[in-house]
Amino acid sequence: MELKKLKISDKKIEILQQLHITQVEDLLTYYPFRYESIEELSRDTWKKDDRIAVEGVIVSKARVIRFKGKQSVTRFKIVYEEEEFDISLFNRPWVSMFTPGKKITIMGKYDGGNRITAISYNFQPLQEQMGTFPVYNLKDGITQKDIRKYIEKAWMICQSDIKEFLPEELRQKYRLITRKEALYFIHHPSSKETIRQSLRYLKYEEFLRFQLVMRACKAKEKKTIQGHAKQFDNEDVWELEHTLPFSLTLDQKKVIQEILDDLKSESIMYRMLQGDVGCGKTLVAAFGMYGCVLSHKQAAMMAPTEILAKQHAQNLKNTFKDFEVEIEVLYSSLKAAEKKDILERLRNNEIDILVGTHALFQEDVEFYDLGMVVADEQHRFGVMQRRALLEKGDKVDFLLMSATPIPRTLAISLYGDMDVSTIQSLPKGRAGVETKLVQSRSMKDILPFVLEKIDEGNQCYVVCPAIEKNEDYEMRNVEDIYQGMKQSLGRRYRIALLHGKMSAQEKDEVMASFSAGESDILVSTTVIEVGVDVANANLMVIYDAHRFGLSQIHQLRGRVGRGTKPGYCFLLSDTKDKNSLERLKICEKTSDGFEIARYDLQLRGPGDILGNRQSGVPGFLLGDVVADANILEVAREDALSILKNIENEHYKNIKEYIEETLEHAGYFD
Incomplete structure (x- = not known):
């Protein structure tokens, strides 16, 4: 139903659309992000910093103290329960409002010593305002009063059409209220208990919808692509192990076997391989691609940048140097003649493994018989690009590699449409990275150590959160740091600059030069991640480290200490925020990517991980995949049970919901 039905102005409708409210029904699922309780606490229970609500009488003239700009504080006294209190009200310099003898209701913070800082005030009796109220995220131009009024109107119109989604037996089993009650009480709580019961229902329903669609997605894929099992001998693939100059870890061996079993199965492989930075995922993928080649099919490997594509190609050539496997690399800056030659050989089945960037998606790239695609760091590729590549073959098996590890049980629940393989152990012989938090804005304290290491033949990354100066945000930027370093160190050291606004070719040239040891210090944004x-x-030195997520810092420091020498990562931050410092200390303490991902999930929520899930698949508005992991797991089991009996008349509405959602969902994302 259109929002105009609620008699809302076009201007307000525009703002609501920015909040993703496009239909009247959307207002009912625009949930509060917190609740405010207005209650009168007994005076003898007040403690410093408590939120309080009082109704008193003004007993002194108000006076205004002005600061720089438009800032001010208005001060006056009130009597409440026969005690006098000093009230401070910031940036509301309206003296005439606060005349002695007038009754006033104040919501604010108790500062101790009979002092109250008012957050809001009005002249209505406190008794009429007590209760628990929803607080919504807003944009300029819409107030809490507006959004509550619109939700109230939407409720009046839609309440008779709200249908129950959950099967009755599940609602009874978990003692859940109805959907209609949940949607009413989430916006009109009569007590904390009604909020709790609403959240129990809505979180479970959200997770169940997600799991039903994900599981149905997987079942649909398994069903539709059969009869193309790849034929090869496992022993031939394992021959590759004997040529390696080191031993595979047990995790690597286990995951290789899982991939080989997938390739040989009748169903398409859609597997996510997750593991910490530097755990040897690419080598594991090479074993899978070799199985594909032995079954007389071609394999493709996607990399997000040209230089990374070249590196993967070179590593694969080294891995297969004793085998007859033809490897090529394709990228946009190749000369026309070279590109033409590669495309011709690809069509004629003269190339076994093709590594490339987005150039692989172009229409003129034709494989003789594509059988497997490996995507490195899946979040760097869009849904349409991946689909374009998968459509270049018949029964193309798909392996996604991610260096953002999450706990296995959570991964299985979140990536319900994929099989999940995990490599936890790192190869032996890695020297590792020592991380140190430096509570400062500058490199002054660590510069002697850094320069000493550079003099010994090491190179250094200097990472900044921004490209250029920004008036609104006080953060270090690559332009300033680069210029500063050029001036102070440029005579003695070779300093290079890298950031996202450069063209792909410029970035690759800078990176190639740094790889070749032609520069000592690379000042960069997170493009090196x-x-x-x-x-x-x-x-590695990371400026303003508090502005990065933990997993991002972990990814960044994964760029150093990749050889036999130890790596050093310095986190520079002058923040006074306790939580930010706590987070950075976690990086200092542990180098386990799984542990860091767990902390990051708790601190920042699953946004980073779920940011690239299927388009059209239901997401989570209320559910928290960490705090509510048990509900997510229960919903997964219930979804599997429902899907087994989906033809039952009893599940008719759920079947319709799944079919409608699958029709609009972009599968690979």
Whole structure:
């Protein structure tokens, strides 16, 4: 139903659309992000910093103290329960409003010593305002009063059409209220208990919808693509192990076997391989691609940047140097003649493995018989690009590699449409990275150590959160740091600059030069996060480290210490925020990517992980995949049970919902 039905102005409708409210029904699922309780606490229970609500009488003239700009504080006294209190009200310099003898209701913070800082005030009796109220996220131009009024109107119109989604037996089993009650009480709570019961229902329903669609997605894929099992001998693939100069870890061996079993199965492989930075995922993928080649099919490997594509191709050539496997690399800046030659050989089945960037998606790229695609760091590729590549073959098996590890049980629940393989152990012989938090804005304290290491033949990354100066945000930027370093160190050290506004070719040239040891210090933004192995890059300095997520810092420091020498990562931050410092100390303490991902999930929520899930698949508005992991797991089991009996008349509405959602969902994303 259109929002105009609620008699809302076009201007307000525009703002609501920015909040993703496009239909009247959307207002009912626009949930509060917190609740405010207005209650009168007994005076003898007040403690410093408590939120309080009082109704008193003004007993002194108000006076205004002005600061710089338009800032001010208005001060006056009130009597409440026969005690006098000093009230401070910021940036509301309206003296005439606060005349002695007038009754006033104040909501604010108790500062101790009979002092109250008012957050809001009005002249209505406190008794009429008590209760628990929803608070919504807003945009300029819409107030809490507006949004509550619109939700109230939407409720009046839609309440008779609200249908129950959950099967009655599940609602009874978990003692859940009805959908209609949940949607009413989430916006009109009569007590904390009604909020709790609403959240129990809505979170479970949200997770169940998600799991039903994900599981149905998987079942649909398994059903539709059969009869193309790849034929090869496992022993031939394992021959590759004997040529390696090191031993595979047990995790690597287990995952290789899982991939080989997938390739040989009748169903399409859609597997996510997750593991910490530097755990040897690419080598594991090479074993899978070799199985594909032995079954007389071609394999493709996607990399997000040209330089990374070249690195993967070179590593694969080294891995297969004793085998007859033809490997090529395709990228946009190739000369026309070279590109033409590669495309011709690809069509004629003279290339076994093709590594490439987005150039692989172009229409003129034709495979003789594509059988497997490996995507490195899946979040760097869009849904349409991946689909374009998968359509270049018949029964193309798909392996996604992610260096953002999450706990296995959670991964299985979140990536319900994929099989999940995990590599937890790192290869032996890695020197590792020592991380140190430096509570400062500058490199002054660590500069002697950094320069000493550079003099020993090491290279250094210097990472900044911004490209250029920004008036609104006080953060270090690559332009300033680069210029500053050029001035102070440029005579003695070779300093290079890298950031996202450069063209792909410029970025690759800078990175190739750094890889070749032609520069000592690379000042960069996070574009190095999905990165190239530079054997001598064993130092990293991250400016304003508190502005990065933990997993992002972990990805960044994964660029150093990749050889036999130890790596050093310095986190510079002058923040006074306790939580931010706590987060950075976690990076200092542990180098386990799984542990860091767990902390990051708790601190920042699953946004980073779920940011690239299927388009059209239901997401989570209320459910928290960490705090509510048990509900997510229960919903997964219930979804599997429902799907087994989906033809039952009893599940007719759920079947219709799944079919409608699958029709609009972009599968690979």
